[in-house]
Every structure is written in C-alpha cells, then in structure tokens.
Amino acid sequence: MGVIIVALAAGIALGASRLLPAARLGSLGRLITATLFIMLVALGAQIGANRELLANIGPLGWRAFVISVLSVAGSVAALYIVARHIRLTAGAPERRDG
Structure with missing residues (x-):
C-alpha cells in the first residue's frame, strides 16, 4: 500500500511541478485508459487460472x-x-x- 501512495504522491508532484509539457498532459487520459485495460485483462487471467477460486x-x-x-x-x-x-x-x- 505504501508503494501505491508514494507513486501517487510522485505523480502529483510531477504534475504540480509543470515539468510535463501541456501537449503530453492531453494524452495522459488515453495512457491511463490503456493501462487500466491491461491491468483488468491481467486480473481476469489470474482469476481464470485459479481453479479453487473458480470453483467457489x-x-x-x-x-x-x-x-x-x-x-x-x-x-x-x-x-x-x-x-x-x-x-x-x-x-x-x-x-x-x-
């Protein structure tokens, strides 16, 4: 959990520092959507591979x-x-x- 909070804080600091060009900020939404999709597919694959979980x-x-x-x-x-x-x-x- 600590790693997640540190990563979120680092992202907030990066965004607040204005180090990212404005043109890059517009594409972050697509990057977030693609990353969430990949995470959901990986989660589904992990659930599908767990026979005990599928049985219950x-x-x-x-x-x-x-x-x-x-x-x-x-x-x-x-x-x-x-x-x-x-x-x-x-x-x-x-x-x-x-």
Missing part, C-alpha cells in the same frame, strides 16, 4: 458484488465531498485582516 465463484460472487457496489458508492461520495469543497474554496473571496 458462486458464494464469492455475491460478496464481491456487494463490495464492488459499496466501493463505487464510497468513491462517488468522496469525490462529491472533495469537489464541493474545492468549488467552495475556489469561489470564496480572499479575506484580508486589518
């Missing part, structure tokens, strides 16, 4: 569905809260003391 897919399927739905709902809720906070702070006038 019935009972595990319902639990996996519930966990997936709750994960998506939590992610959407967190995004809503963060987006609302950013919108509120971005539109707030600066306060000057004195």
Whole structure:
C-alpha cells in the first residue's frame, strides 16, 4: 500500500511541478485508459487460472458484488465531498485582516 501512495504522491508532484509539457498532459487520459485495460485483462487471467477460486465463484460472487457496489458508492461520495469543497474554496473571496 505504501508503494501505491508514494507513486501517487510522485505523480502529483510531477504534475504540480509543470515539468510535463501541456501537449503530453492531453494524452495522459488515453495512457491511463490503456493501462487500466491491461491491468483488468491481467486480473481476469489470474482469476481464470485459479481453479479453487473458480470453483467457489458462486458464494464469492455475491460478496464481491456487494463490495464492488459499496466501493463505487464510497468513491462517488468522496469525490462529491472533495469537489464541493474545492468549488467552495475556489469561489470564496480572499479575506484580508486589518
């Protein structure tokens, strides 16, 4: 988990540093989509190769569905809260003391 957080922080730092040209930033969406597709195919291949998991897919399927739905709902809720906070702070006038 620590490696994921470090990689995410490194990406944020890289984006904030403006070291990437603007032309490259536009193609990052396609790169992310392609990478996610490759990861999903690899995950599916790993699941398909696990005979024990495939034998128990019935009972595990319902639990996996519930966990997936709750994960998506939590992610959407967190995004809503963060987006609302950013919108509120971005539109707030600066306060000057004195």
